[in-house]
Amino acid sequence: xxxxxxxxxxxxxxxxxxxxxxxxxxxxxVSDVQxxxxxxxxxxxxxxxxxxxxxLRKVRLEIAVNEEFVKPTVDAIxxxxxxxxxxxxxxxxxxxxxxxxxxxxxxEKGKNAI
Amino acid sequence: xxxxxxxxxxxxxxxxxxxxxxxASPDPVAEKLTALQVGLDTLWVLVAGMLVFxxxxxxxxxxxGFCQSKNTVNILAKNFIVFAASxxxxxxxxxxxxxxxxxxxxxxxxxxxxxxxxxxxxxxGDAYQGTYSSMxxxxxxxxxxxxxxxxxxxxxATIVSGAVAERIKFHSFTIFSFILVAxxxxxTGHWVWGGGWLAELGFHDFAGSTVVHSVGGxxxxxxxxxxxxxxxxxxxNGHIKPIxxxxxxxxxxxxxxxxxxxxxxxPGSFMGVGDGAGIAHVILTTNISAAMxxxxxxxxxxxxxxxxxxxxxxxxxxxxxxxxxxxxxxxxTPSAVIIGTVSGILVVLSVLTFDKLKIDDPVxxxxxxxxxxxxxxxxxxxxxxxxxxxxVDVPSLxxxxxxxxxxxxxxxxxxxxxxxxxxLAGGIRVSDEEEVMGLDLGEHGAEAYPxxxxxxxx
Numbered sequence: 001x002x003x004x005x006x007x008x009x010x011x012x013x014x015x016x017x018x019x020x021x022x023x024x025x026x027x028x029x030v031s032d033v034q035x036x037x038x039x040x041x042x043x044x045x046x047x048x049x050x051x052x053x054x055x056l057r058k059v060r061l062e063i064a065v066n067e068e069f070v071k072p073t074v075d076a077i078x079x080x081x082x083x084x085x086x087x088x089x090x091x092x093x094x095x096x097x098x099x100x101x102x103x104x105x106x107x108e109k110g111k112n113a114i
Numbered sequence: 115x116x117x118x119x120x121x122x123x124x125x126x127x128x129x130x131x132x133x134x135x136x137x138a139s140p141d142p143v144a145e146k147l148t149a150l151q152v153g154l155d156t157l158w159v160l161v162a163g164m165l166v167f168x169x170x171x172x173x174x175x176x177x178x179g180f181c182q183s184k185n186t187v188n189i190l191a192k193n194f195i196v197f198a199a200s201x202x203x204x205x206x207x208x209x210x211x212x213x214x215x216x217x218x219x220x221x222x223x224x225x226x227x228x229x230x231x232x233x234x235x236x237x238x239g240d241a242y243q244g245t246y247s248s249m250x251x252x253x254x255x256x257x258x259x260x261x262x263x264x265x266x267x268x269x270x271a272t273i274v275s276g277a278v279a280e281r282i283k284f285h286s287f288t289i290f291s292f293i294l295v296a297x298x299x300x301x302t303g304h305w306v307w308g309g310g311w312l313a314e315l316g317f318h319d320f321a322g323s324t325v326v327h328s329v330g331g332x333x334x335x336x337x338x339x340x341x342x343x344x345x346x347x348x349x350x351n352g353h354i355k356p357i358x359x360x361x362x363x364x365x366x367x368x369x370x371x372x373x374x375x376x377x378x379x380x381p382g383s384f385m386g387v388g389d390g391a392g393i394a395h396v397i398l399t400t401n402i403s404a405a406m407x408x409x410x411x412x413x414x415x416x417x418x419x420x421x422x423x424x425x426x427x428x429x430x431x432x433x434x435x436x437x438x439x440x441x442x443x444x445x446x447t448p449s450a451v452i453i454g455t456v457s458g459i460l461v462v463l464s465v466l467t468f469d470k471l472k473i474d475d476p477v478x479x480x481x482x483x484x485x486x487x488x489x490x491x492x493x494x495x496x497x498x499x500x501x502x503x504x505x506v507d508v509p510s511l512x513x514x515x516x517x518x519x520x521x522x523x524x525x526x527x528x529x530x531x532x533x534x535x536x537x538l539a540g541g542i543r544v545s546d547e548e549e550v551m552g553l554d555l556g557e558h559g560a561e562a563y564p565x566x567x568x569x570x571x572x
Contacts, residue, residue, distance in 0.1 A: 011346075011550045014355075045559040 001098040001114065002070050006061040007033065007091040008081040013059050019080035020063075023072045027114070029062040039089040058091060064101060064114055152236045155386035156254045158393070159262050162382025166265040169375030170197050170272060175368025176432075177276040178562075180425070180477040183360035184552025185280045186562030192275045192284065196291045200268035203296035205229060208267055209260055212300035212308045213246045219311035221301050222248075229260055248309035252385035262385060266326050267295050267303075269379075273330025276477035278337040280344050280357075281549055284557045286542035290337070290532060298528055299329055302521045316509045317517040318498070320396075321383035323440030323490030324521055331484025332525040334475070340533040341542060343474030345549050354469050357476070362424055369428040376400055376435045380442045384503075392503035396442045400435065403442075403454030407434020410458025418462065425478075426462050432482045433461035437490040441497060443504035449497035456493075457486045491518050 008016060013030065020028060034055040041054030065073055074093055083090055103113040174193035178186045200208075207226055214222025214231060224245045225231015231245025235256040242250035249259050271291045278287060305312040306325050319325050349355055359365060380400045381393040411430020415423040437457030438450055445453065464481035468474075475481070491514050498508035536542050548556030555561065 009550075014346075042555065043559065044555065044561065044564075046564075 001101060001111065002065055002067065003096050003098045004061075004063045004065060004070070004073050004077075005094040005096070006063075006077050006081070007035070007058045008061065008077070009083065009090060010057055010059045012081045012083070012090075015080040016061070016077055019076040020073065023076045025063065025065070025069060025073050025076065027063065031060045031062075033058050033060045037088075037092075056089070064098060066111055066114055070095065152253055152255075155252070156236075156258045158387045159252075159254050159258045159382060159385050162378035163258075163262040163265050165375050165378025166262070166269065166382065167197075169265075169269060169372050169379070170194075172368045172371035172375055173272045173275070175364040175371065176428070177279060177368075177477050179361040179364030179366075179368060180276070180359040181279050182357065182552070183563055184554055184561075186360070186554060187558045187560050188284065188553035189275070189279055190562070191558060192279075192287055193272060195284075195288055196271050196275060197268045199288060199291045200271050200295040201264060203292050204264045204267045204300075205260075206296065208296050208300040209263065210300075211297065212263070212267075212303040213248050213259075214308075215245055215247055216304060216308070216310065219305070219314065221304050221310075222308055229256065235259065248304075248307065248313075254385060259385070262382060266322060266379075267299050270299050270326045270330040270333075271295050273327065273479050273483045274334045274337055276479040277334035277475040278341055279476045280553065281341055281543055282337070283542055283544055284553075286536050289536060290333075290529075293532060294333055294529070298333070298525060299326075302329055302524060305521065306517065312517045312520065315513050315516065316507060317513050318444060318494050318504070318506055318509045319440040319491055319517070320443045320494075320504055321380045321439045323436060323487040324518055326487075327436045327439060327483040328487035328491070328518070329521065329525050331480050331482075331487055332522055333529040335473070335480045335484060336526050336529040337533050337542075338473055338475050338480065340530065340537055343472060344476070345546060347474050348472050359425070365428055366424065369431055373404055373431060373435065376404065376439075379435075380439060384443070392443065395447075395503050398447055399442045399445060399450040400438050402447055402450040403434040403438030403457065404431050405434070406451050406454025407431050407437065407458035407461070410434075410455040411462050412458075414459050414462040418466075426465070429461050429465065429478045429482055430458040433457040433486040436483055436486040437493065439487070440490040441494045444494055444498040444502045444506065444508065446497075446499065446502065449493075453490065453493045453497065457489060460485055460489055488518055488522075 017028070034057055036054050036056055039056055041052045041056070043050055043052055063073055074095070077093055081090060100109060101113040102109050170193060174190055177193065178189040181189055206228060209229060210226030210231065211222050214225045216222040233244035233246055233256045234242060235244070236253040237243070238250055238253045246256065252259065271294050274290065274294070275287065303325050304310045306317055306319055307313070344357060346355055347357055377397055377400065381396040384392050384396070387393065408427055408431040411426045411433065412422045415421070415426035434454035434457045437453050441453060461478070461481050464485040465478050468481060492511070495509055495511040495514045500506070500508055533542060544553060544556055
């Protein structure tokens with residue numbers, strides 16, 4: 001079992017969701033996050049004074065999958081989250097091993113609980 | 115529009131008459147009465163003008179509420195700048211083109227600039243000697259006439275803002291607003307309210323369903339067409355994706371403010387108090403139509419969407435207000451019930467139709483102001499009665515349609531050309547990247563709600 005975490009551009013969320021659904025990945029947790037990487041920050045102005053905001057808005061996806069779903073999930077995110085203009089800021093995908101999954105309602109564990 | 119002033123006109127004639135008969139000394143009581151009448155009329159015109167001015171707040175809240183939070187600064191800035199631009203444009207030349215005496219019936223040609231034409235307001239009727247004789251029916255000072263007409267001109271320009279929201283460049287909108295209020299609005303306004311050819315024809319539009327709202331609507335529609343829809347609204351598979359507004363609280367408060375503002379817009383268009391019956395009648399027809407618009411749009415939305423959609427309730431209220439603007443003084447209150455009801459149904463169907471046609475209007479401005487403006491102007495011929503406070507002959511349907519068509523073709527064609535020229539001259543639409551990021555950051559480098567971010571200043 002793997003936990004896939006992806007940080008994507010907020011406006012790509014709808015497309016990514018659609019692409020995941022198309023590939024039969026129906027379980028997803030989404031959160032609003034802020035952070036920075038190569039994009040650094042942006043300059044804003046308030047009443048004549050400039051200031052830099054170095055945290056940018058992103059969306060974070062968490063998807064727990066069984067082994068055979070790792071590749072389809074990653075492919076779906078890659079396909080849909082890429083803006084394709086060669087610009088930085090499209091985000092990253094992290095894959096990590098997952099020890100256990102427990103469904104709260106039934107107490108099921110492991111592969112079946114995903 | 116003129117009958118209500120028979121009282122003040124009579125009063126003036128009366129005082130003049132006594133003066134003539136008594137040779138040397140004017141009757142002091144009659145003089146004081148006249149002064150009181152002028153004072154009262156002026157007070158009402160200015161208060162009504164202030165109410166219409168407050169509609170800017172309504173538009174700012176409705177438009178920003180119906181749009182995404184990332185475009186709030188931009189929309190608020192547009193709503194401020196449009197009134198400022200309108201003030202300058204209308205003062206510099208707009209008023210002169212609209213109300214200056216013109217020999218051709220198409221635009222005013224005397225007293226064009228900066229309100230400098232000869233004028234002896236508040237004299238009325240034949241006693242008036244000046245450049246702005248098309249306004250000689252109201253016994254208030256020139257500056258009161260100007261202020262009241264200015265806030266109307268600004269309303270027409272503000273209507274455009276909502277339809278082009280979330281994708282237009284700030285400077286393109288500002289340039290267009292200047293020109294709309296300096297030239298386009300005053301020309302068609304001259305045809306109807308400035309003693310031009312439509313006035314001669316007997317075309318009746320009491321407070322501006324066509325003169326103000328449809329003109330704003332046509333300009334808005336042409337802008338939305340030249341700009342194209344917002345990214346992500348009309349999907350490749352034919353689906354229409356709703357782009358949700360960020361604050362229904364703002365939108366609802368804004369609509370209530372507009373409703374209040376209309377109590378200045380319509381009854382204020384008497385530009386005087388008269389014996390009070392006219393303004394009382396009009397405030398009631400206005401309110402009834404707004405209420406019926408709200409009810410009818412609620413029911414229509416309930417039937418079509420299975421839910422009483424708040425956005426449609428708000429649009430329906432405004433639809434009822436726009437619909438009654440032309441006929442408010444020439445129809446009975448039962449007619450106002452019908453006019454408002456039809457407006458409320460029309461606006462829902464219109465919003466859906468514009469979406470089907472892939473014309474993207476984020477706040478429904480064209481459905482409210484253009485479609486219901488046309489309906490209200492048609493309603494004058496259907497429900498009008500000579501016994502009503504307007505005190506004019508009821509125009510034929512053909513006359514009303516002539517006005518709607520002439521003003522529509524003129525405004526739409528010139529606006530379309532103007533938007534197109536601006537597009538050629540450097541583009542009117544922000545980049546895709548800026549649209550995604552939001553115009554607040556792109557155009558203004560600022561945010562409306564910065565406290566919602568986790569941030570590090572530096």
